[in-house]
Amino acid sequence: MTVTDGRLARGERTRAAVLDTAVALAAEVGLDGLSLGQLAQRLGVSKSGLFAHWRDKEQLQLATLERAREQFLAQVVSPALAHPRGVRRLWALHACRLDFYARSQPDCCFFVKVSFEYADQPGPVRERIIELIGDQRTLYAGLVTRAIECGELRPVDPQLLAFEMDSVGLATVYDSRLFDPHAVHARARRAVLDRLRPLCTDPTLLPEE
């Protein structure tokens, strides 16, 4: 039993490290390009060692999606939620997302890459991607609703503002791979600041630039 427990603990640590590599790899080649064989090669381990964690490619893809979600929650959502509720928290979600993109190029493209890749491939992977993108939109809309409720934001359609803010995030990923990333990030920041400022009952809650 002791040996088995030791193996499990070691296994869990390995699992997280392997999935970080899988997220980075899928951001490059897509989830469909992700195979146990290719992942083993990237990690310099044997393919049989990975079979202990995921019995087939689809299980690996689903686990990779969950890991990418954990990364987004830890690096974007949690830092944003540390800000005071209301407009500042809504703005922080956008700002933290831009910071995440600036830090993690080209890995940042994971969700953009896979949501486009799986748009026409029915199955459990596509279903999970739709859920995760939907969760992200719900998070944005929820923060908009809260900012309205606490009187910091004038009434606006939360779903619509969520769509607009998410559009700017998506375009940031696209544009910064084709044009000067510094200029793109500055524009993505200003676009949302200019959108939020006239909606704010107290514009000083937002940064100047």
Next chain:
Amino acid sequence: MTVTDGRLARGERTRAAVLDTAVALAAEVGLDGLSLGQLAQRLGVSKSGLFAHWRDKEQLQLATLERAREQFLAQVVSPALAHPRGVRRLWALHACRLDFYARSQPDCCFFVKVSFEYADQPGPVRERIIELIGDQRTLYAGLVTRAIECGELRPVDPQLLAFEMDSVGLATVYDSRLFDPHAVHARARRAVLDRLRPLCTDPTLLPEE
């Protein structure tokens, strides 16, 4: 000479038809997945017949890009430019683009697909994609500038508004492949109407909804 001219004329007609198929194929599999062999198979012709038009894959890719540009100009830009200059023409560019997407799913994804695909593949194809995306942004910004000049739009950063409108177009392609396309298009319409209306000196120039 007559025979040669006849061949050329037939060749040009064939060329345009072949490139329409190439655009549709690349929207599915990407420009990198586009080969003379695969295109010949899709068209039910011999590969050697296609060699007369393009001597290698890169020439085919560049010709496919030009054809996609022609389609966008004919189906989006020209109908938009038929509207009166100013705010109505600016709005028409967005509305015609949404109409084009609604008509041509999944072909609509050509530029979205290939600009993402070639973001990290240096070479003439990437350079041309960057030029074409840049041209599109310049077109938006130019229409914004003209609308300001003719007094229909309050002063605003043309590049920034161009980026915002283009972001909504991009998100429309993404979202309509994952969620209900009707709801997505309605939202993409309202997002830009809501953005333009407060900037308009005469809001009746824009449609009600």
